[in-house]
Amino acid sequence: ETGVTQSPTHLIKTRGQQVTLRCSSQSGHNTVSWYQQALGQGPQFIFQYYREEENGRGNFPPRFSGLQFPNYSSELNVNALELDDSALYLCASSLPSGTAKNIQYFGAGTRLSVL
Amino acid sequence: GQNIDQPTEMTATEGAIVQINCTYQTSGFNGLFWYQQHAGEAPTFLSYNVLDGLEEKGRFSSFLSRSKGYSYLLLKELQMKDSASYLCAKPGAGSYQLTFGKGTKLSVIP
Numbered sequence: 001e002t003g004v005t006q007s008p009t010h011l012i013k014t015r016g017q018q019v020t021l022r023c024s025s026q027s028g029h030n031t032v033s034w035y036q037q038a039l040g041q042g043p044q045f046i047f048q049y050y051r052e053e054e055n056g057r058g059n060f061p062p063r064f065s066g067l068q069f070p071n072y073s074s075e076l077n078v079n080a081l082e083l084d085d086s087a088l089y090l091c092a093s094s095l096p097s098g099t100a101k102n103i104q105y106f107g108a109g110t111r112l113s114v115l
Numbered sequence: 116g117q118n119i120d121q122p123t124e125m126t127a128t129e130g131a132i133v134q135i136n137c138t139y140q141t142s143g144f145n146g147l148f149w150y151q152q153h154a155g156e157a158p159t160f161l162s163y164n165v166l167d168g169l170e171e172k173g174r175f176s177s178f179l180s181r182s183k184g185y186s187y188l189l190l191k192e193l194q195m196k197d198s199a200s201y202l203c204a205k206p207g208a209g210s211y212q213l214t215f216g217k218g219t220k221l222s223v224i225p
Contacts (some may be wrong), residue, residue: 004157035213035215040217040218041217041218042202042204042215042216042217042218043202044215045212045213045214048212056207056212058212090157090158102206103148103160104213105160106150106157106159107157108157109157111155
C-alpha cells in the first residue's frame with residue numbers, strides 16, 4: 001500500500017467522449033505525476049504538477065490536461081477520446097524535486113477502455 | 116535522449132538467481148530506479164542507484180555503472196511471487212520525471 005488512491009478503477013467510454021480521472025496523493029507529498037501505460041509497455045510520462053502548477057509535460061497533445069488542488073489531489077482530463085487512449089493511467093506522488101531520492105509512489109491505476 | 120533498453124522476457128526456476136539488465140543513454144544522468152509491477156497492479160519501488168556499485172536489499176540487489184550506462188537487478192532465491200514485470204526508469208536531466216523502459220516480464224517456474 002503506497003497511500004496513493006485512484007478512481008475509478010475501470011472505465012469504459014466511446015470515441016469522442018471526455019473523461020476525468022482522479023488521484024489522491026500520499027500524505028506529505030505535494031508533487032503528482034501522471035503516466036499512461038499501454039499493454040506490454042512501460043509507463044509514459046504525461047505531466048507533473050507541483051503546488052497546483054504544471055511542472056513539466058511529456059509528448060502528449062493538449063487534449064490531455066490536468067489540475068492539482070490545494071490538498072495536492074489531482075485530476076487528469078482527456079477530451080475527444082481516441083481508440084489509442086485505451087490504457088492504464090497511473091498517478092504517482094512524490095516529495096518535491098531536489099529531495100533526496102525523490103521516489104515516486106504509484107497508485108493502482110485506472111483502466112480506461114475506449115470503444 | 117533517454118533510450119532505455121531491457122530484455123522483453125526472462126524465465127527462471129524457483130530458488131535460482133536471475134539478473135535483469137538495463138542499458139541507458141548516459142547524458143543528464145540523475146540516478147536509476149527499478150520498480151516491480153505485478154499484472155494489473157501499480158509499479159512498486161525496489162531500488163534507486165545514483166553511485167556506482169552494488170546495493171543489496173534482502174533478496175534483491177541493484178548494480179550501477181555510470182560510465183557504461185548499465186544497471187542490473189539481481190534477484191536471489193527466486194519465489195513464485197517474483198513473477199512480475201521489472202521496470203528500469205531514469206529521471207530526466209534537471210527534473211524527476213521518469214522515463215521507463217518497456218519492462219522485463221519475469222516468469223518463475225517450479
